[in-house]
Amino acid sequence: IVPHQVNERIIDSALEKLGIPREKCMVNIDRCGNTSAASVPIALSEARDAGLLEEGKIVVMVAFGAGLSWAAVTVRW
Numbered sequence: 013i014v015p016h017q018v019n020e021r022i023i024d025s026a027l028e029k030l031g032i033p034r035e036k037c038m039v040n041i042d043r044c045g046n047t048s049a050a051s052v053p054i055a056l057s058e059a060r061d062a063g064l065l066e067e068g069k070i071v072v073m074v075a076f077g078a079g080l081s082w083a084a085v086t087v088r089w
Contacts, residue, residue: 013027013032013036013037013038013071013072013073013074014037014038014052014055014056014059014071014072014073014074015037015038015039015052015055015073015074015075016051016052016074016075016076016077017039017040017041017044017045017046017047017051017052017054017055018041018046018051018076019041019046020039020041020042023037023039023041038055038056038058038059038064039055040054040055040058049075049077051075052073052074052075056071056073065089066089067089068088068089069088069089070086070087070088070089071086071087071088071089072084072085072086073085073086073087
């Protein structure tokens with residue numbers, strides 16, 4: 013999972029509620045902060061560079077913004 017890097021507590025809370033282990037989630041907010049619309053592409057790039065994205069792996073990207081806007085996509089890498 014590559015989420016919008018808005019707040020680490022929000023990410024952890026969502027993972028807990030969904031029953032998803034933290035190690036399945038790319039988090040870089042501790043290093044990059046909230047980079048707004050660039051947070052998902054930056055985190056995705058870091059996951060790729062770290063070798064976390066293997067061919068055929070399922071990747072879920074999710075983001076949200078002001079005004080209750082949101083988006084999500086699932087791709088096979």
